[in-house]
Amino acid sequence: xAQTATPPVRQRxxxxxxxxxxxxxxxxxxxxxQTIADSTRxxxxxxxxHLPVYYFPMDDVRMELLTPTxxxxxxxxxxxxxxxxxxxxxxxxVDAVWxxxxxPPDRQxxxxxxxxxxxxxxxxxxxxxxxxxxxxxxxxxxxxxQSSRHVRIVxxxxxxxxxxxxxxxxxxxxxxxYYxxxxxxxxxLLAPTETHSVCPYKGQASYWSANVNGEAARNIAWGYLNPIxxxxxxxxxxxxxxxxxxxxxxxxxxxxxxxxxxNRTVE
Amino acid sequence: MTQPAAIRPTGQEPPPDSRFEVxxxxxxxxxxxxxxIIADSKRxxxxxxxxQLPVYCFPMADVRMELLTPAxxxxxxxxxxxxxxxxxVGQRVVTDAAWAYLEPGTALRQIAGHVxxxxxxxxxxxxxxxxxxxxxxxxxxxxxxxxxxxxxxxxxxxxxxxxxxxxxxxxxxxxxxxYYVPPADVRMELLTPTxxxxxxxxxxxxxxxxxxxxxxxxxxxxxxxxxPIPECPKxxxxxxxxxxxxxxxxxxxxxxxxxxxxxTxxxx
Numbered sequence: 059x060a061q062t063a064t065p066p067v068r069q070r071x072x073x074x075x076x077x078x079x080x081x082x083x084x085x086x087x088x089x090x091x092q093t094i095a096d097s098t099r100x101x102x103x104x105x106x107x108h109l110p111v112y113y114f115p116m117d118d119v120r121m122e123l124l125t126p127t128x129x130x131x132x133x134x135x136x137x138x139x140x141x142x143x144x145x146x147x148x149x150x151x152v153d154a155v156w157x158x159x160x161x162p163p164d165r166q167x168x169x170x171x172x173x174x175x176x177x178x179x180x181x182x183x184x185x186x187x188x189x190x191x192x193x194x195x196x197x198x199x200x201x202x203x204q205s206s207r208h209v210r211i212v213x214x215x216x217x218x219x220x221x222x223x224x225x226x227x228x229x230x231x232x233x234x235x236y237y238x239x240x241x242x243x244x245x246x247l248l249a250p251t252e253t254h255s256v257c258p259y260k261g262q263a264s265y266w267s268a269n270v271n272g273e274a275a276r277n278i279a280w281g282y283l284n285p286i287x288x289x290x291x292x293x294x295x296x297x298x299x300x301x302x303x304x305x306x307x308x309x310x311x312x313x314x315x316x317x318x319x320x321n322r323t324v325e
Numbered sequence: 326m327t328q329p330a331a332i333r334p335t336g337q338e339p340p341p342d343s344r345f346e347v348x349x350x351x352x353x354x355x356x357x358x359x360x361x362i363i364a365d366s367k368r369x370x371x372x373x374x375x376x377q378l379p380v381y382c383f384p385m386a387d388v389r390m391e392l393l394t395p396a397x398x399x400x401x402x403x404x405x406x407x408x409x410x411x412x413x414v415g416q417r418v419v420t421d422a423a424w425a426y427l428e429p430g431t432a433l434r435q436i437a438g439h440v441x442x443x444x445x446x447x448x449x450x451x452x453x454x455x456x457x458x459x460x461x462x463x464x465x466x467x468x469x470x471x472x473x474x475x476x477x478x479x480x481x482x483x484x485x486x487x488x489x490x491x492x493x494x495x496x497x498x499x500x501x502x503x504y505y506v507p508p509a510d511v512r513m514e515l516l517t518p519t520x521x522x523x524x525x526x527x528x529x530x531x532x533x534x535x536x537x538x539x540x541x542x543x544x545x546x547x548x549x550x551x552x553p554i555p556e557c558p559k560x561x562x563x564x565x566x567x568x569x570x571x572x573x574x575x576x577x578x579x580x581x582x583x584x585x586x587x588x589t590x591x592x593x
Contacts, residue, residue, distance in 0.1 A: 082502045083494075084475065185473040185494055196498045197465040202556075205453035207353065226352075226453055230464045234351045288469075290555050 068134045076135045077104045078167045085112050088181040090146035095119045109192040113171035129153050137161040154178045191256045198230045200259040202291040209236045212304035214270040219243040225291050233315035237295035253277050261285040277324040344375040347435045354381050357449040359414030364388045378460040382439035405429045422446045459524040466498040468527040470559040477504045480572035482538040487511040493559050501583035505563035521545050521592050529553040545592040
């Protein structure tokens with residue numbers, strides 16, 4: 059994704075990857091009631107530590123709704139990014155669109171293509187279906203598999219879940235998540251919160267806080283009450299941040315994974 | 326629709342630029358033969374070789390090695406020479422069913438001491454408590470079925486056999502887009518079900534149809550998942566055609582036939 063400030067030109071990191079491939083999906087972007095981009099020949103750019111981004115050929119973008127701005131940022135892999143403000147009717151979004159007009163020789167494929175900040179747009183569609191949050195990465199998989207392993211979750215010294223019928227969710231690049239039927243969770247120790255998050259592979263998540271032995275752990279558990287059709291098995295189950303609780307699998311305490319959530323709380 | 330899983334070193338010299346990756350899998354994997362669990366591990370390695378199906382490799386300590394008998398078979402492979410075992414359970418003997426790279430090259434030192442099994446020679450495979458079919462699921466492969474309003478027309482020998490603006494497009498990593506059309510939009514009177522079936526771990530059990538156009542019969546030209554796995558619900562009962570072998574028009578535009586092995590091969 060484009061940077062928000064203009065840093066000095068950074069050196070390339072040999073472990074940093076940028077892969078661009080044509081996507082066969084028809085992708086459309088809607089802003090203030092207008093389809094502002096509609097293409098059957100988008101490029102999907104996948105970059106280390108970033109979510110995938112769709113790039114549209116300018117021919118497939120309503121360029122008359124875009125105004126170039128003075129904003130420029132530099133990326134060692136993609137070159138200098140130019141920005142546009144989009145205005146449709148009475149609504150505008152400043153610097154919501156970016157593109158590389160003159161990318162480096164090894165990145166000519168994205169030349170003349172434009173990208174949009176996903177969350178500043180109103181709706182995104184792949185074919186006739188709305189997609190939420192970010193493009194689905196064709197190299198990213200989510201498998202929810204019924205297990206007979208014994209899983210026990212301990213929060214602040216108290217067992218809050220104990221099950222022999224968890225559903226294990228294996229998601230590429232993520233630690234295994236243990237989804238537990240509510241009947242096997244001390245739901246009396248959990249209180250639902252107003253927090254929600256969205257994942258294009260699973261759907262909309264709801265959260266619970268735990269209150270155990272006088273100590274509160276905000277949004278320590280989540281669940282998908284109504285997952286997308288492709289992820290039916292975790293419906294209504296509860297999962298805990300393995301980063302923050304003690305997880306015993308078949309009696310063995312698991313190492314806490316180190317992720318972006320280790321020191322962060324969902325808000 | 327998936328190719329048969331003859332996941333064994335073939336004895337052909339791999340191309341020198343073959344790419345591969347090995348990573349630990351956090352799945353509990355078990356292999357069953359003749360009613361016995363012959364491998365049972367929570368620390369398998371997944372070997373992914375470019376252009377091949379992924380393979381689970383088990384630490385020998387998690388394999389019932391007393392049921393394995395070394396065979397004379399050897400096969401050169403990317404990872405050094407593969408040595409084979411036969412597996413015996415009771416009266417049942419499966420020749421060359423297991424293999425290992427006893428002295429793998431340095432790039433693959435990780436898989437030393439690990440044993441792999443020919444998927445289709447075993448009776449059952451399990452990930453956690455669920456049976457898995459055809460081959461391990463690749464954590465870097467994805468299947469997305471999306472409703473589409475594109476106009477999809479399938480033409481065989483000049484005859485339109487399907488015409489729909491409510492198909493589902495199936496995007497599978499590394500495979501051409503497949504167009505699944507509701508039977509109501511297919512000239513079903515030209516289709517005859519066959520006995521052929523294939524398995525795909527991402528979609529389920531596929532059934533096939535032959536297509537008759539005048540005098541010509543195109544055997545197993547179309548397929549369908551009458552009862553797909555729960556994770557792939559949208560294509561249930563819809564019909565897809567081998568784009569390799571038909572004229573496919575999308576929004577009026579003739580598509581290039583994808584160059585896959587199905588261009589020349591048939592489902593049998």
